Amino acid sequence: MEKREKKERREGLPELKNAVKGKVVLRFAPNPNGPLSFGHARGIVINGSYAKEWDGELILRFDDTDTVVKPPLPSAYTQIPEEAEWLLGFKPHRVVIASEQMPHYYEHAVKMLERNFGYVCQCSGEEFKAFRVSKTECPCRSNEVSLNLELWEKMNDGTFVPGDAVVRVKTAMDLKNPALRDWPALRIQNTAEHPHPRPSIGSKYRVWPLLDFQSAVEDHVQGVTHIIRGKDLMDSTRKQTLLYEHFGWTYPETMYWGRVKVHEWGGFSTSQMRRDIESGLFKGWDDPRLPTLSALRKTGITAAALRDFWVELGITQKDISVPLSTLYSHNTKSIDDDAPRLSFVRKPVNLKIKGEHSNIVNVEVHPNHPNRGMRSFDVSNQSIWIEEQDLAQSELRLKGFANISILDSDAQPRMAQLGSVERNDRRPIVHWLSDTGAKKATLIAAEDGELNRYEGLLENHTYPNGTMVQIERIGYARVIDNTTLILTHS
RNA sequence: GCUCGUAUAGUGUAGUGGCCCAUCAUGAAGGACUCUCAUUCCUUCGACCCGGGUUCAAAUCCCGGUACGAGCACCA
Known part of the structure; x- marks a missing residue:
C-alpha cells in the first residue's frame, strides 16, 4: 500500500482551471481616468503572474468608453503601461484601447439587432426600472428588426439625444436576478459637449457601448481565455454570459476577488483622488499621502514587495482589510539586504x-x-x-x-x-x-x-x-x- | 425590497469528507545574535460564525439563522 503523502501547503496562486500552457490569454482592464492605484496593482499582479506562469499573454486594455462620468485622463495612456511594466518586470503583451475598437462594437450591435436578440429601447430610465421591477416587457421589446435598425440610425445621426434611446440585450424579464433583465448595451453620449479626450476620437462617435457590452465583445475579439476580476463584477459575468449565448460564443473561465481595504487608507477611488489633486489638496498623483502606484514607488515600495503582497492575499472572495505593516514587511525583505x-x-x-x-x-x-x-x-x-x-x-x-x-x-x-x-x-x-x-x-x-x-x-x-x-x-x-x-x- | 456572494488565530492565508486537538505569514510577548529601535534565528500566544442534519467520520457536504459585502446606473 502506498502511504499517503502529508498534504503540503500550496505555494503561490491557485491552479488556473482549464488552462493550456502557451494558450492562456488574460487581461487587465482599467479605466484610464487616472494613473494606477494600489488596488489596480492587484489586477496587474494576479493576471500578469498567471500569464507568466502559463506562458500566455497579458492584455492591457483601456476601458475608456465613458466621456462624461469618468472621462479619461490623456496622460494615463502612457503612464499606465509604464507602471504596469515596472510592477511586472515585463511589458503587457498587447495593449488595446477600447475607444479605437468602436467599429467592432458597432458591428456587433447591428448584428444583435439584425438577429433580433437586441432592441432599441426608447423608455426613460425610470420607466424601464418600473418594467424591470414588475417583470413586464417594455413595448419597445417587440419592435420589428427593421424599426430597430431605423432607430439605431437615429441614435447615430443625432436625431436622438442622450436619454432618448438605448440598445438593450434581450434576456428575459422574469429572470430571478433583476440586474440581468434586458440590460443596456449601448447608449448615447453628448460628445459635442463632452468629447473624448483623445484627439483622434473626440466627437467622432455619439453612441458608445457600456462596460458589459464592450468588455464582452472585446474579450471575444481578443480571444481571452480567463477573466480574473473583482466580485463586484459577478453580475457582469452573468449578463455577458447571456450575450455570449446569443452570439453562440463560449464565456471565458472566471475568478473573482473580494474588496480590499487598507486599514490606514480606507478605500481608494481614482475619481476622488483626481478631484482632490485638481483642487490642490494633494500635489500630484505621486503625492506620498496617496495610495497610487506612483506614490508608493516614489516612497520606496518595490515592485517585488507589491507582487509578493498581492500573491499572498490570493484571490479569495472575502472582503478584507489589511494593515500596511503587511506590505512593509514584504518591502523590508526586498530591500534590507541591499540597503546601505x-x-x-x-x-x-x-x-x-x-x-x-x-x-x-x-x-x-x-x-x-x-x-x-x-x-x-x-x-x-x-x-x-x-x-x-x-x-x-x-x-x-x-x-x-x-x-x-x-x-x-x-x-x-x-x-x-x-x-x-x-x-x-x-x-x-x-x-x-x-x-x-x-x-x-x-x-x-x-x-x-x-x-x-x-x-x-x-x-x-x-x-x-x-x-x-x-x-x-x-x-x-x-x-x-x-x-x-x-x-x-x- | 429583489438578486448574488463570503464567513478558519489580532490581521491575512492553506485546507475541497478521515493525514487537522488545523498550515504558513504577519502581529504581539520573550529570548539568541548584533556596537542600529535593522536584518537573521529560536520560543510562546492565538482560529474552523451559530444551530440543526447527512455520514462510521465534517473546517470540508446539505438546510436554517446571523453577520458582512456586492449588483439591481443611459459609470467602469
Whole structure:
C-alpha cells in the first residue's frame, strides 16, 4: 500500500482551471481616468503572474468608453503601461484601447439587432426600472428588426439625444436576478459637449457601448481565455454570459476577488483622488499621502514587495482589510539586504568631546556585508552631533566609536567625556555624525495623512537618486536628492 | 425590497469528507545574535460564525439563522 503523502501547503496562486500552457490569454482592464492605484496593482499582479506562469499573454486594455462620468485622463495612456511594466518586470503583451475598437462594437450591435436578440429601447430610465421591477416587457421589446435598425440610425445621426434611446440585450424579464433583465448595451453620449479626450476620437462617435457590452465583445475579439476580476463584477459575468449565448460564443473561465481595504487608507477611488489633486489638496498623483502606484514607488515600495503582497492575499472572495505593516514587511525583505546604512540626526545637538581618540572612525556600510566597505568619519575637531532626544540619558555609546558621558554644564556646545572605546556595558547605543561628515538635509515622511518634514543632518554620501537606504535607528528611506530623503517605513 | 456572494488565530492565508486537538505569514510577548529601535534565528500566544442534519467520520457536504459585502446606473 502506498502511504499517503502529508498534504503540503500550496505555494503561490491557485491552479488556473482549464488552462493550456502557451494558450492562456488574460487581461487587465482599467479605466484610464487616472494613473494606477494600489488596488489596480492587484489586477496587474494576479493576471500578469498567471500569464507568466502559463506562458500566455497579458492584455492591457483601456476601458475608456465613458466621456462624461469618468472621462479619461490623456496622460494615463502612457503612464499606465509604464507602471504596469515596472510592477511586472515585463511589458503587457498587447495593449488595446477600447475607444479605437468602436467599429467592432458597432458591428456587433447591428448584428444583435439584425438577429433580433437586441432592441432599441426608447423608455426613460425610470420607466424601464418600473418594467424591470414588475417583470413586464417594455413595448419597445417587440419592435420589428427593421424599426430597430431605423432607430439605431437615429441614435447615430443625432436625431436622438442622450436619454432618448438605448440598445438593450434581450434576456428575459422574469429572470430571478433583476440586474440581468434586458440590460443596456449601448447608449448615447453628448460628445459635442463632452468629447473624448483623445484627439483622434473626440466627437467622432455619439453612441458608445457600456462596460458589459464592450468588455464582452472585446474579450471575444481578443480571444481571452480567463477573466480574473473583482466580485463586484459577478453580475457582469452573468449578463455577458447571456450575450455570449446569443452570439453562440463560449464565456471565458472566471475568478473573482473580494474588496480590499487598507486599514490606514480606507478605500481608494481614482475619481476622488483626481478631484482632490485638481483642487490642490494633494500635489500630484505621486503625492506620498496617496495610495497610487506612483506614490508608493516614489516612497520606496518595490515592485517585488507589491507582487509578493498581492500573491499572498490570493484571490479569495472575502472582503478584507489589511494593515500596511503587511506590505512593509514584504518591502523590508526586498530591500534590507541591499540597503546601505546611513545616519540621519534629527534635531541635531552639538557636542564637544574630551579625551583621547583616533582622528578617524570607521563604521560598516552594511553590517551583514563587511565586504561593502566602511564609512569614515573625521573627528579630529572633536565636534559631533547627536539627536536631541538621545540626551535624555547622559551615559551613551556612540555607535562604532566609544562610550561618552554627557557633562552636566551650561557650556555651549555641550561637553562630553569620552570613555571606553571597547563596548563594556549595556548603555544605549546612539547614532551620531561628525562635523565634517554631514550636511543639512530633510527627511520627508507621510504619516497619518500628513506630509511631515524633518530637518536634520545627513551623513555625506554619493548614492544616486532613487537608492534605497536604511537610516539607522529610524527606518528605510529613498534618496530623492543629495540632501533629501523620503521615509519609506520604519 | 429583489438578486448574488463570503464567513478558519489580532490581521491575512492553506485546507475541497478521515493525514487537522488545523498550515504558513504577519502581529504581539520573550529570548539568541548584533556596537542600529535593522536584518537573521529560536520560543510562546492565538482560529474552523451559530444551530440543526447527512455520514462510521465534517473546517470540508446539505438546510436554517446571523453577520458582512456586492449588483439591481443611459459609470467602469
